[in-house]
Amino acid sequence: MMEKEKPPLTILLASPRGFCAGVDRAIEIVEKSLLKYGAPVYVRHEIVHNRHVLDDLRAKGAIFVKELNEVPEGAPVIFSAHGVPKHVPIEAKTRNMIYIDATCPLVSKVHREAEMHFKASHKIILIGHAGHPEVVGTMGQLPEGSVILVETVADIEKLDFAADDKIAYVTQTTLSLDDTREIVEALRAKYPSVAAPRKEDICYATTNRQLAVKDIAPKADAVIVIGSKNSSNSNRLVEVARAYGAKRALLADKAEDIPWDELKDIRTLGLTAGASAPEVLVQRVIDRAREDFDVSLQTTVVAEETVIFKIPKLLTQ
Numbered sequence: 001m002m003e004k005e006k007p008p009l010t011i012l013l014a015s016p017r018g019f020c021a022g023v024d025r026a027i028e029i030v031e032k033s034l035l036k037y038g039a040p041v042y043v044r045h046e047i048v049h050n051r052h053v054l055d056d057l058r059a060k061g062a063i064f065v066k067e068l069n070e071v072p073e074g075a076p077v078i079f080s081a082h083g084v085p086k087h088v089p090i091e092a093k094t095r096n097m098i099y100i101d102a103t104c105p106l107v108s109k110v111h112r113e114a115e116m117h118f119k120a121s122h123k124i125i126l127i128g129h130a131g132h133p134e135v136v137g138t139m140g141q142l143p144e145g146s147v148i149l150v151e152t153v154a155d156i157e158k159l160d161f162a163a164d165d166k167i168a169y170v171t172q173t174t175l176s177l178d179d180t181r182e183i184v185e186a187l188r189a190k191y192p193s194v195a196a197p198r199k200e201d202i203c204y205a206t207t208n209r210q211l212a213v214k215d216i217a218p219k220a221d222a223v224i225v226i227g228s229k230n231s232s233n234s235n236r237l238v239e240v241a242r243a244y245g246a247k248r249a250l251l252a253d254k255a256e257d258i259p260w261d262e263l264k265d266i267r268t269l270g271l272t273a274g275a276s277a278p279e280v281l282v283q284r285v286i287d288r289a290r291e292d293f294d295v296s297l298q299t300t301v302v303a304e305e306t307v308i309f310k311i312p313k314l315l316t317q
């Protein structure tokens with residue numbers, strides 16, 4: 001019997017996609033800590049927001065905890081790439097813990113900006129999503145009440161600073177470029193003298209991945225973003241795909257989570273991955289697509305990434 005001919009499917013691969021330098025560094029910190037101290041090594045919160053990565057590190061001996069009170073005194077503990085409030089390393093020090101900070105250097109930059117504005121007596125606005133670990137960490141760099149969180153243009157309308165107040169803003173690094181631009185424009189319209197970051201807070205990797213999705217979305221019947229549901233940058237990629245013309249856009253942890261039966265009529269598929277999703281998951285999606293389709297691949301490159309972040313000296317000695 002002749003094998004049934006498979007329908008054609010062009011997969012538009014976005015590039016850059018997947019791991020960024022901050023995620024690479026955070027994972028390497030956990031792996032080198034396991035080599036240096038042996039298992040178990042404790043990690044406060046998810047080192048990055050990806051189920052596959054977390055399961056892999058758990059298998060190697062990492063234990064993920066919500067707070068330091070779950071960690072034995074004196075044990076090695078790693079702080080996640082999203083950053084932590086200042087009280088966390090202080091607590092770790094009082095409990096004689098070996099602590100390693102895996103905060104992404106681009107998040108640390110936002111922390112330093114907030115501290116600089118605080119010292120200059122600015123009222124500080126943080127553009128971000130309530131409850132996200134990065135937002136909690138940034139707000140936790142300063143005394144409670146020093147940072148006001150805004151999530152939407154409507155939140156800007158509610159601000160009531162005095163005319164002579166000095167105001168500055170910083171942003172979460174994983175936001176949508178377009179949404180953040182709208183909020184910043186509203187903020188500047190209301191407070192023309194507001195101080196901006198000296199350099200864009202939204203990280204290069206977030207920017208590049210969104211630009212790549214903007215390129216492929218108008219050409220695609222559907223766009224799949226590989227990433228976990230609690231990954232901010234992955235969710236933003238889905239939003240960008242929808243905003244820029246994808247007929248359908250969805251987020252999936254892995255190939256098995258994709259509703260392939262609902263995609264049987266598509267002929268062009270956009271494919272990318274959030275900054276905390278490994279390339280192996282993208283390749284598994286391509287392999288799975290080949291079961292149902294005659295697949296051809298096209299890669300759209302919008303930027304080349306060469307950034308490398310050094311790991312802490314503690315782990316290289």
